[in-house]
Amino acid sequence: MEAGIVGLPNVGKSTLFNALTGSQSAQAANYPFCTIDPNEGIISVPDNRLDRIAKLVNPQKVIPAMLKLVDIAGIVKGASEGQGLGNKFLSHIREVDAILQVVRCFIDPDVTHVGGKVDPLSDIETIEMELMFSDIQTLENALPKAERAGRGGDKEAKLRVSGIQTCLEQLNKYLPLRKIKMDEAEAKAIASFGLMTAKPILYIANVDENDLQGTSDLVSKIRDYAEKVGAQVVPVCAKLEAEIAELDDPDRSEMLAAVGLEQPALQVVAQRAYQTLGLQSYFTAGEKEVRAWTVPVGATAPQGAGVIHSDFERGFIRCEVFSLDDLEKYGSEKEIRLAGKLRTEGKTYIMQDGDICHFLFNV
Secondary structure (H helix, E strand, O other), X not given: OEEEEEOOOOOOHHHHHHHHHOOOOOXXXXXXXXXXXXXXXXXXXXXXXXXXXXXXXXXXXEEOEEEEEEEOOOOOOOHHHOHHHHHHHHHHHHOOOEEEEEEXXXXXXXXOOOOOOOOHHHHHHHHHHHHHHXXXXXXXXHHHHHHHHHHOOOHHHHHHHHHHHHHHHHHOOOOOOOOOOXXXXXXXXXXXXXXXXXXXXXXXXXXXXXXXOOOOHHHXXXXXXXXXXXXXXXXXXXXXXXXXXXXXXXXXXXXXXXXXXXXXXXXXXHHHHHHHOOEEEEEEEOOOEEEEEEEEOOOEHHHHHHHHOHHHHHOEEEEEEEOHHHHHHHOOHHHHHXXXXXXEEOOOOEOOOOOEEEEEEOO
């Protein structure tokens, strides 16, 4: 799964992306549309549970969960009508699984704002409306074909017509599709459309260096809005984070202490993006490696096993599970077994975030 970083031009998207992914590309120019093709990068998801497990297991290596990010060019008002190469940029958003919207919350006369002034709620509304207009176009274009197929007796097409009509009713009220409750079969029938306002969203408030905790009125407005729509907000000073990302560990720690941060805000962004995508981690732990594996929330044990190898899912027998708390309490898997704390779970078991697992299978 992947998340797309979006926003108006000149809000700090590419600076944030480069800091997150360690990209060494040249600094973006200070004008709209300097990013034309989406850049892609892989980031690790920080998780201190890995270090806690490794301390007791002493593996040869530790492998965190990974997340794919896509830096999508700036969207402007009128993008759904083709303004600023809008149709091309919007197509990139359709392909990602979640949206990370960078919203400008800093004042800098040297950095042009495409709207003429810094207004985070206006910026959010501009992006949201363009995504809605584009979704409406997609659905209205697809409806006649679905109706023709439905009249011919195609059951899936009938579900598609119903799903399209449900979504259009919501969008015509200027409401995004994230909160809409749809029949599962209808949702599946329209899944291929990649409707953008149905994708989960995380707001990243790009703040000034003197507001690293995001206490300004600008950020407060975003928090109030996000609470209403069921989203999260992470304050980040992209410029500072880019500087921190280039430092070695000792210098990084010193700079974090100097600015009053316990950890780079980028780590929080990665963690929240992971959550926004509806993902969680389970772990495998052995002498060769301690590793975080990514599964969707609600995945069954066989599906979790399949992340390692398809044969594990196909020939799944059972899963042996223990917790990090028990590992720290008893000191080793052997002692956990002796204490009777090792659980055996079957095919219907729902994976829990933080499970430490062994899968038994037979192919």
